Amino acid sequence: MIIVYLLVLLMLAAAIAASVFKDLLSAVIAACLVSLIAAILFYFLQAPDVAMAEASIGAALVTAVFIVAIKRTKRHEE
């Protein structure tokens, strides 16, 4: 049970980091971490279907879309 609380804390930290970082690439990776931990938490909550969708869409595809967008625009936020 303790691992779930640790994961929630890590997820909160990653979410805060995603909104604080000025380097947008790091922010996107932090958001990806949020999705990955959400997928693990869904698995612990006995929802493996949602966990699969979250891991593949939230962590892989959305991150790729954001990285492509950063490549076309600017990497650093003023």
Added chain:
Amino acid sequence: MRKIISIVLLSIIAIGIILSIAEIPFGKPKMKVGKYYIDKGVKDTGATNIITSVVVNYRGFDTLGEVTVLFIAAVGVGAVLVTAEKKQKERVTEKASLVLSTGCRFLFPLILLLGAYIFVNGHLTPGGGFQGGAVIASAFLLFYMGCRWKRINKIKAQALESLGGLVFIITGLLGLIIGNYFMMNFLPKGIPNQLFSAGIIPVIYIALGCKVGSELAGVIDNMIEESE
């Protein structure tokens, strides 16, 4: 000033959410229909994965709506990113690192296989058309990163996508013709826990997996082509 206003607004929303959720006991069934699905789902549909029986059978029409939303999103991405004239100049194919290109060649077929496994076994194990399709699309993402000079055949991807949608709708309409409602389970249900069971559910999930996979792969293809 703006910060204070936004914090006040956010706290009002948070209090509202907390007040509305506090009444519900966590994890307890609130609705009778959920209990019905758990009790009768396997007998009604033949699918041992109850979520699949809800998504494809009991609420199949909603799934058709979701697929339509995804289709419209993919068409929108294609419409926004299409350039008036395709630049036919040589693409700058900066080679990917050795680790990435070797790993891509090794992992790409395995990830494809995992995606296909997920949607073919959607009625037996967790997962289904959407999850399998997303896994297949992530395989194509890895492929684009590792082997940059290669592209998927867009015409064939679009044909596969349309075929998936057509199979879905035709299977639903056949239910309407044979039985009396859209997406009736007209095929034999078979023995639960076997691959060939659960009637139309595997048919629809295979169509859905092909459709979602080629659709998301097309979106990724559009975006990566635009970024070069």
